[in-house]
Amino acid sequence: MNPLIIETAKSVIASSAPLVFAGIGEMFTERAGVVNLSLDGSILLSAMAAFAIAFLSGSLILGFLGGMLVGMLIALLVAYGAIALKQDQVAIGFVLTLLCADLSSFIGKPFVRKPGPSVPHWPIPGLVNIPVIGRILFDQDVLVYASYAVILVAWVWLFYTQAGLRLRSVGERPEAAFARGIAVNRVRYLYTALGGALVGLAGGGYSLSVKLGWSHRHTAGIGWIALAIVIFGGWHPFRVAFGAYLFGVLKSVGSLLQPGFPNIPTQVFQAAPFALMLLALLLVSGDREGLARRLPKPLRAIVQALLAGRPPAGLGKRFEQG
């Protein structure tokens, strides 16, 4: 196979890993019925925190833990504001988006463009020798392998465990779940925290691996993409991951095409993913049946399966416990 394609696929897989973490994390949060809208700010602040901690302590593990802690605390603040204080979760999430972005700029200033530690490359012995696939999937770093694990574990957890069933019932029909003895709001706190930790891991993934270092608004925009990918992915782990990889592919296609259009400023290419995000959302939210009817028969089922999915019925709705 063409080595250029292999290299591109490899880099898409690597660069999408943080987006997989953030997307799956937010998927868990939303499956429980809470929207953590703060992702764009959370990723920035946790990326900054992870880099700063790893830079100061020299420990990557501490850096990642710090980033995850930051993501988790922000998420818990959203959950607390929404559940205990009964405020609009969209409002709190939006305010936190702006607040965390500014915090990352202010606190992160001393760390701008400092050379720092990075996650080492670690090909998996044996597996890396599989033709084509080995080079693409197993010639990466630990973070990327963790992203595979997160996708698989999320899928098993959600659809094949008791805990997953409880989670889904809390998001779909909180009253029924409560009647069955599930502590709805406790489950919501738990999965918002878990989702936040994964979002924080995504932040660390950028500053310590995919987009090394720290700069002003280092990852701006990514959080919104992650939120859109959860919708695009119909709240299903595989499709969320597919959305993340699709975004990676589109981005690398964009950067491959860019030299061919020297007259178009780079900013236009940088904005393209967001326009595509909007189109993708239109595709999954709009008139799916009408679209499917216009397609040739063999494609119909595939497209329908790909675009299926609806938000958990209790998403964003408050639950009054007793």
Next chain:
Amino acid sequence: MTWRARLTQIGVALAPIGLTLVMTMFILLLAGADPFEAYGNILSGAFESPKKIADIAVAMVPLLLCSAGMLVTFAAGLWNIGVEGQMIAGALMTTWLVESLTAPAGVILPLSVVAGLIGGALWGLLVGLIRTYGGVNEIFAGLGMNFVASALTNYLIFGPWRPPDGATMSGTDPFPPSAWMPLLGTTRASLVSILLSVIALVGVWLVLRGTYWGLKLRAIGRNIRAAQRLGVSTHRNMILAFIVCGALAGLAGSLQTTAVYRRLIPQISGGYGYLSQLVVLLSGLRAEWVPLVVFFFSAVQVGSPRLELRMQLDSSMGGILQAGIVLFFLLVRGFRERWRAPERPKEE
């Protein structure tokens, strides 16, 4: 009202400010800076001279216009995060007019205002259509359109509207003097802009309070299904809300080009669209409180660059103060409701 209740009320009003000061103090100490020196710099940066106070008025104009617009969409229960893009669209339409029409100021300035209104309204219409007929949540619809608008701006600045001696990030060539809004004395403030923004806010206040359309919007915002059952055309009124909000935001963008920068620059919306979301939240969605909040936000905006000049701190401290106070406002409000809920079941 008893003394105790009054004291509680004052406490509740001041608590967000106090908490924000505590939080920022902590962050400033963490950054190795003297908090009081920092606050002092922000204050003197905002109020030390009449010129600075005029600058506050300059910053207030786009915030007032965007907040006025957003009161309309919020009344209908819509999060118009696309205000930023609608500002840009107004600025683009105005620039297009100025680039293609040579006329005396008496003609071009009124037309530029109309162009701004139309540009923003069109962008608002698009967000409204995507929201209602496309079924995409308005947050993503608005956000996507923001990025499209800003890409379009860059394309135009580096493409068709490129200055003859090469495009740069500083924008297009300056507008001809006929397209300059007159300014007050030697300041950067324009009386026309200030008047337009005041009219917009008062107008929105009147429309939301005293018209049938305002009532319909509020009905949609409270309970969309019930409004529909009562015969309110929800799609049409929601789109209309987006158009009105977009028009006011577009006017803000237009005035940024004709009164403030006198050219089109890449970041013409300057984050005012996002900031005005905070304004409206801190005002509790009430028009009466918008002017005060806008004044405070604008003062912080004008004062905080001084942190960079005098103390080598990042001026994003201004944003931390603005967003922090809104966050604590929401949290304190929640605390108060939780605290007094059991004793007072149904009053007021």
